[in-house]
Amino acid sequence: MLMPYTSIREAADEIHAGIITPTELVLETLEQIDEADGEIQAFVNVIREQALQDAEQAEREQRTGLYRSPLHGIPIAIKDLIAVKGFPTTASSKVLANNISAEDAMVIEQLRKAGAIIIGKTNTFEFAYGPYAPPTRNPWDHTRTTGGSSGGSAAAVAAGMTLGAIGTDTGGSIRIPAACCGITGLKPTYGRVSCYGVIPLSWSLDHVGPLGRSAEDCAILFDAIARYDPRDPNSVSGPPSRPAATLIEGAEGRGPLSLQGLRLGIPRMLL
Template sequence: MKPYQLSITEASRLVASRELSPVELTRSVLERIDEVDGRLSAFVVVATEQAMEAAAIAEKEIADGSYRGPLHGIPIGIKDLFDVAGFPTSASSKVRVDHMATEDSACVQRLRDAGAIMVGKTHTHEFAYGVITPTTRNPWDLARIPGGSSGGSGAAVASGECLAAMGSDTGGSIRIPASVCGTVGLKPTYGRVSRHGVTSLCWALDHVGPLTRTVRDAALMLGVVAGFDPRDPATAEVAIPDYTDGIDAGVSGLTIGLPTNYFFDDVDPQVETFVREAVAVLAANGATVREVEIPYAQQMMAVEFGLIVPEASAYHQSMLRARGEHYQDDVRIFLEVGEVMLASQYLKVLRVRTLIKEAFREAFEGLDAIVCPTLPATAARVGQQEFEFPKGVRKSVINAYVGHSAPGNVTGLPALSLPCGFDSNGLPVGLQVIGRPYDERTVLRIGHTYEAATDWTARTPSL
């Protein structure tokens, strides 16, 4: 196994024992980027010189006995929505090619403090407003999309171009690329991680979190980036546990909800089969499975887009007027639509969102988590406009993908995606675990139990 193929958990053990140096590990990752990124285009910019300098510093610190923890000397990617001092934050858009960050975002600063090494900035769907990430390709099949908007992060982690990456999630933008690229993606509870220094899409729905190779790696990343930040008024002053503590405890005694509606209404049969088999694995490991009805299913997408569309337009209003011709057509159309939404409509959406959150609290009574498909289908082909599901149901790619991930954003509940199979085209299928507010530990525990009982996360694309 080459160093770039290691998980954070494996690499950090070797780095801490000085069996593997941060310089050797970082060089391996950078060589991997040189090898494959010409085909994937996962990175906007690769910080080769800065990464090697940081790796040399990390190596010396560890040799001197100043080991900072499991992320010390670990190469990671940063989505190009996050400010990284000295680098542009372009949001993969011509609109902001000249936007130079003068300081680190909160997450980047916390990662640096933990000793992590930034190897570059990964592509996003322009301003995170889409699920395609058209600049980037899926490492399992270069004719398919990597998902979005954190498509660069998903492709980079899956292909070994970094050991983990940061993403953002407003309508599924961590979990969608995690699902179609075969990685682990964690959207924490709304308010768990600071968004300071991260370009916004929708203040009411934006979350940030990690994409990793394993569930334990996601727990390690969350433990570093989580925490209250007065610069982000949405963050909550709640205790930050050790997310790896109890991750091996299994699922015996936990009750898992299996939806009877919504998540299985329009789904590819292969996806449904793999997800139901995953639920059976959890049950065989001691979990109690109970059917649950998803409330307000028909209103979910209306609330999701009823919040994103006007808020995104408000954020982009001045840029749209000054540089409107530089936006991609799909993003510009959404921004123009948001200009004509009425304030009364927006307020009604907020009221319905409150009802949905209250209904989910009731639905979770007696449950520790809900388990369902991350997405109703695997990776779409480049240029594909829609999916056809059983009974002749057709949905656009964006509606199909966001429909499954939106409940986590609308409710603000923590949600994890991890691989649970591969379809007949060799494309990854994602399993989604949705938990109670600020109970990421249980979500991670369930995901890790399933991961340990299978070998899906050990599979890597051949490129």
């Protein structure tokens, strides 16, 4: 069973309208994980207590009128190559079973600034060095592969156990799982998303990027994580891109990304 929300945008609209709270959304997400992940095995670590605490904080902020972004209060899953402070980052390897991250990866810092809630760490092939993510099963057919080393992230999104996820791509490990699981994945331009705090496979080929149920969801996630980072020597400096706004408003749009714009539903470029 998929969660009732089909996109980050729709969940953000519900939160902004007061129809659902971040805590209620996180509880629904955890319920879906409990229901589905025993079979799918997308997660290696579900961050329950911290996610609920972060949801309560998001609610307090929103009651004061603070609205960080369309990700404010939205649960996001993270591939277990990416450091989340205070929690294991194992790369799905027994060698790193006790490796507790001392700080957040840069991409996690940016997600937190946007108000996203980290719901858990997802399975990968050991050190991402493989074409699938055992023991994760494809949500559509448990006899099929999820593809690529970001298979846990893709399966979690496809099964409705998260509204979005972050993966890594060195030779197809975002794009292939997205295709195998029937969702959308984005391998960004090299250097647009910092790899600081991410266990490397090949430093000159590694990319960090979003997975979501639609191009719009990936654009919203990319808006949040694409920032220059001086700690990553390959990070690209320059003005931030606005892919979500461009998707909604068209290439000539000038207005800021907002829920009002997101409610348009159909990008102007397609009208």
